Amino acid sequence: MKQKNFDVIIVGGSYSGLSAAMSLGRSLRQVLVIDSGLPCNKQTPYSHNFITQDGEKPAVISAKAKLQVSIYKTVQFYNGLAIKAVKRENRFEVSTDSGDVFISRKIVFATGVKDLLPEIKGFSDCWGISILHCPYCHGYEVKSEKTAIIANGEMGFEYAKLISNWTKDLRLCTNGKSELTLEQTQILKNHGVLIFEEEIDSFEHQDGYIQNIIFKNQEKIAVKAIYSRPPFEQHCPIPEKLGCEINEQGLLKVDAMQKTNVTGIFASGDCTTPMRSVAIAISSGSFAGAVINKELIEEDFL
Structure with a gap:
């Protein structure tokens, strides 16, 4: 991938990350979605309680979402794992497991959680x-x-x-x-x-x-x-290393605007809420994208 600089990097390309990407793509923002292809619900056969998609297979919803987001040419996808991020003044440098480094003005963590399943057979x-x-x-x-x-x-x-x-x-x-x-x-x-x-x-x-x-x-x-309800941990350790607060439930702490306590870092989806559903993840991602776009506009008008 030749392009290295973006308005926004989204770490996590499942429902919430793709929803944020669509919102930003429609806002003409240069966006990079980094995803390792390991959604938390990969074994779940059907998704429910999601209007218009009730009973659909999660993988089908994801594939359709990615196809639709791909229409927006300012959104690019990177298949890999983000392993490190560094904040340098008003920019973020994100490194991947393949050694690539990308730079952005804002970053969204839509990385979900990892369930710690008991070691009981079956x-x-x-x-x-x-x-x-x-x-x-x-x-x-x-x-x-x-x-x-x-x-x-x-x-x-x-x-x-x-x-x-x-x-x-x-x-x-x-x-x-x-x-x-x-x-x-x-x-x-x-x-x-x-x-x-x-x-x-x-x-x-x-x-x-x-x-x-x-x-x-x-x-x-x-x-x-x-x-x-087995215990869980954050799927991605990068936000905490960047100084993002974790609440008493083990979730990334965000305000009503999906902002973490670190300026320029947003989070959405299952990594931020105990209400783990596709519909809620999509909603929070879409909202985060709109908030980020407005923040970028405000910064450019200073």
Whole structure:
């Protein structure tokens, strides 16, 4: 790639990054999208709760989005991994794993998060398919089915309340001694939620679709769906190295304008919000692009 200087570099070319790129491309901005091709939802078979795209495959949405963004000739794409960024006065230098260096006035991190999946046999095979994170994205498809939640304590209690909206055939697996209060335990039992304290050994499944939870005492329970919220970390360490603040949830801290605490650095999508959905990622990316364009205009009129 011959061009090295851009108005904006977007790190992350999934839904939020592409949405920011479209907004900026339509604003006639010189944009570079750096993407390594590893979206967080790569295993998820269908995307839901996204108007006009409900039930579409995530990869199809991404491919269509990239094709549409490609129409804007001021937007370029770089297939690779951003490994370092340095701020020099009012410019950013971004280095890739191939040794290329690009310069921009603004930078957007739309890099998502990396889920830290438990090392339980079968979990990773089912993640995003029948072990689910969000009922708003996938709950309708497994409504009224035999469902389990893997959580404990306050999270387990609140998660069980939430999921009970979609199914009453519910069991809570604490994967070890319950940390629920006596009051919480009684409330859940009053609502028909079964509580299992045995540690989980493995998950029996067929091509990612869960069949049974196997406990270490060899007891098993049949389920059609599981909800779990494993811990996560930022997929890209660069923002924190640049001085961007991380909030108590482990997310990049942004204001209402998608700005981080470091001037010139913006962030959007899953790396900034616990509401992980394609629709929300797209919305925040589009908004970030518009804000950046306005900021560039203001700077050029000084």
